[in-house]
Amino acid sequence: MSALIGVSPLLLLVAAGLSIMVIDAFAEDRTELALVTAASLFVAAAVAGVLMLGDDITTAPELVTRYLAVDRMGLFFDVVICAGAGLSTLIAGAYLREHGFERGEFYVLVIFTAFGAMVLARAVDLLSIFLGLETMSLGAYALVAYRRTSARAVEAAVKYFLLGSFAAAILLFGSALLYGATGHTDLLGIQQSVAAGAADPVLTIFALMMLVVGLAFKVGAVPFHMWVPDAYEGAATPVTTFMSVVVKAAAVAVLIRVLIGAFGDQSTMGLYTGWTPVIIILAVISMVYGNLAAIAQSSVKRMLAYSSIAHAGYILVGIAAASEVGTFAVSAVLYYMAAYTFSNVLAFGSLILMGSKGKEAVSYADLAGAGRRHPMAAFPFVIGVLSLLGLPPTAGFFGKYYVFSAAVQAGGPMVWIAVLGVLASVIGAYYYLKVIVYLFMKEPEEDAPIAVPMQSWYVVVALIVAGYYVMKLGIFPSQYLDWAVAAAAGVIG
Amino acid sequence: MGIGTYLALASVLFGIGAAGFLVRRNMLIQLMSIELMLNSVNVVLLAFNRAHPGNHDGQLFAFFVIAVAAAELVIGLSILIAYYRIKKTLDTDDATLLKY
Numbered sequence: 001m002s003a004l005i006g007v008s009p010l011l012l013l014v015a016a017g018l019s020i021m022v023i024d025a026f027a028e029d030r031t032e033l034a035l036v037t038a039a040s041l042f043v044a045a046a047v048a049g050v051l052m053l054g055d056d057i058t059t060a061p062e063l064v065t066r067y068l069a070v071d072r073m074g075l076f077f078d079v080v081i082c083a084g085a086g087l088s089t090l091i092a093g094a095y096l097r098e099h100g101f102e103r104g105e106f107y108v109l110v111i112f113t114a115f116g117a118m119v120l121a122r123a124v125d126l127l128s129i130f131l132g133l134e135t136m137s138l139g140a141y142a143l144v145a146y147r148r149t150s151a152r153a154v155e156a157a158v159k160y161f162l163l164g165s166f167a168a169a170i171l172l173f174g175s176a177l178l179y180g181a182t183g184h185t186d187l188l189g190i191q192q193s194v195a196a197g198a199a200d201p202v203l204t205i206f207a208l209m210m211l212v213v214g215l216a217f218k219v220g221a222v223p224f225h226m227w228v229p230d231a232y233e234g235a236a237t238p239v240t241t242f243m244s245v246v247v248k249a250a251a252v253a254v255l256i257r258v259l260i261g262a263f264g265d266q267s268t269m270g271l272y273t274g275w276t277p278v279i280i281i282l283a284v285i286s287m288v289y290g291n292l293a294a295i296a297q298s299s300v301k302r303m304l305a306y307s308s309i310a311h312a313g314y315i316l317v318g319i320a321a322a323s324e325v326g327t328f329a330v331s332a333v334l335y336y337m338a339a340y341t342f343s344n345v346l347a348f349g350s351l352i353l354m355g356s357k358g359k360e361a362v363s364y365a366d367l368a369g370a371g372r373r374h375p376m377a378a379f380p381f382v383i384g385v386l387s388l389l390g391l392p393p394t395a396g397f398f399g400k401y402y403v404f405s406a407a408v409q410a411g412g413p414m415v416w417i418a419v420l421g422v423l424a425s426v427i428g429a430y431y432y433l434k435v436i437v438y439l440f441m442k443e444p445e446e447d448a449p450i451a452v453p454m455q456s457w458y459v460v461v462a463l464i465v466a467g468y469y470v471m472k473l474g475i476f477p478s479q480y481l482d483w484a485v486a487a488a489a490g491v492i493g
Numbered sequence: 494m495g496i497g498t499y500l501a502l503a504s505v506l507f508g509i510g511a512a513g514f515l516v517r518r519n520m521l522i523q524l525m526s527i528e529l530m531l532n533s534v535n536v537v538l539l540a541f542n543r544a545h546p547g548n549h550d551g552q553l554f555a556f557f558v559i560a561v562a563a564a565e566l567v568i569g570l571s572i573l574i575a576y577y578r579i580k581k582t583l584d585t586d587d588a589t590l591l592k593y
Contacts, residue, residue, distance in 0.1 A: 127554055134561045138568050148575040155580075155590050157572045162523055165565055166514055169530035172558065173507055176534045176551075180500075180541035185550045230591040 024104030034093025113139030156234020171214020286313030346384030371439030
């Protein structure tokens with residue numbers, strides 16, 4: 001058994017998911033399920049964290065390591081994914097009960113979707129990339145459609161499903177071509193085949209671009225972002241929280257593994273050749289479009305969806321920089337992912353806290369004056385949006401700082417991309433600060449329904465944990481950056 | 494027949510699927526188009542496995558594609574049924590509830 005210790009967070013989640021299905025069949029009170037689910041996810045995160053900081057993790061049998069990497073980056077993403085999923089589950093436990101549509105399958109879907117995301121984040125074979133991606137996506141489609149009597153939720157699920165399957169088919173075709181070009185499905189074999197010049201270069205680059213299209217879709221980068229605003233708005237808010245942290249983290253991880261791990265060869269993939277220019281273009285239009293479109297929104301939920309597109313752009317800047325500065329840029333992306341996860345949970349969690357039965361808070365108008373009536377409920381919201389904006393001393397500041405300084409170190413055109421990124425973040429200030437303006441400086445319209453915050457310890461605990469880490473990553477970043485560097489060191493080939 | 498013939502067949506199938514997905518307005522037809530694209534991937538995998546006879550990775554991959562395509566269809570059809578129950582239509586042009 002000790003041979004499987006490196007993948008124990010995955011095994012733990014499978015056991016938890018199966019047990020919760022059984023518990024659900026006999027449980028009378030479903031609120032316990034939220035606690036059990038969140039506890040299993042936090043335990044998995046803790047186990048992954050202990051393993052990540054330990055000395056010896058690379059003792060898995062070849063049967064496992066052929067398909068799933070057992071390395072510090074995999075464990076790092078286990079921590080991020082499980083923590084994000086666990087906090088979303090706590091919030092969901094309160095939300096689903098408050099709004100009266102709690103059913104046991106929700107928690108099972110959360111666990112198995114998180115499992116798929118962790119598989120995807122560790123995948124080092126085209127086959128496990130495909131299986132991880134589909135395990136995660138199928139769960140996410142079902143979670144979006146979870147409120148199956150709501151026209152908005154089902155429409156969001158239809159759009160997400162059709163576009164998601166289309167992108168998965170493109171990714172799969174790219175995988176098949178890559179297999180044909182190199183004769184290997186494992187990323188290591190592909191890397192060696194490409195380095196030896198044995199692969200057909202035209203077919204390889206064509207296949208790689210199809211892979212990038214499929215993965216950029218999951219990351220939510222423009223122009224493959226069409227599903228993001230609709231799916232994020234239509235889904236129940238805890239599901240949106242879950243998707244925005246878990247699905248994005250896994251897609252970023254596999255993008256790093258494919259682009260840096262398999263195609264990171266300096267001689268063929270520099271700033272002007274290979275995949276780097278493509279990623280730079282995706283990053284630029286995501287940052288600009290995401291920020292500009294977010295300004296136009298009247299719904300806070302939809303604004304946060306567009307902001308997550310902009311954040312995908314910042315992350316892609318870091319990935320593009322990694323073709324030049326390797327480890328530092330990858331560690332910056334990992335740090336950014338951790339910061340983004342906690343900030344996003346904080347912002348979405350506060351939005352959920354602002355609503356109660358019959359009256360969810362979704363638009364700016366719903367938030368008018370809420371900060372003055374309920375300052376304690378508005379406080380985490382302020383920290384969350386400031387961190388997403390990237391203001392010190394929050395986690396978001398150091399996330400952006402590391403990513404942009406990696407871009408500056410990469411030199412050449414990347415310096416200008418970093419400047420553009422900073423300018424795009426300044427645009428972001430408009431709509432993030434608008435939340436604070438509405439919370440504290442506006443009064444609700446005459447006879448408009450007034451949002452009353454819900455009373456729930458689950459949400460309070462989730463917000464305190466997320467807020468603690470947002471502040472801690474922002475005030476003492478060096479320790480976490482060291483961990484990210486240790487995690488990134490393993491993937492650079 | 495060389496491997497080029499199989500690749501041409503697969504590309505045509507993939508193209509028909511992609512075009513069907515983009516052009517048709519009925520969600521059920523779009524779902525079928527996606528299935529066609531997945532099957533064209535299987536043709537590519539099997540053809541390339543003949544070109545790389547050292548192992549059976551391509552055939553193995555194709556089995557997984559078939560299994561996952563079935564799972565995807567289950568989720569997809571259930572979402573479409575839930576959608577149809579509410580909207581009484583599967584036309585994509587009518588899916589206009591979510592926009593700004």
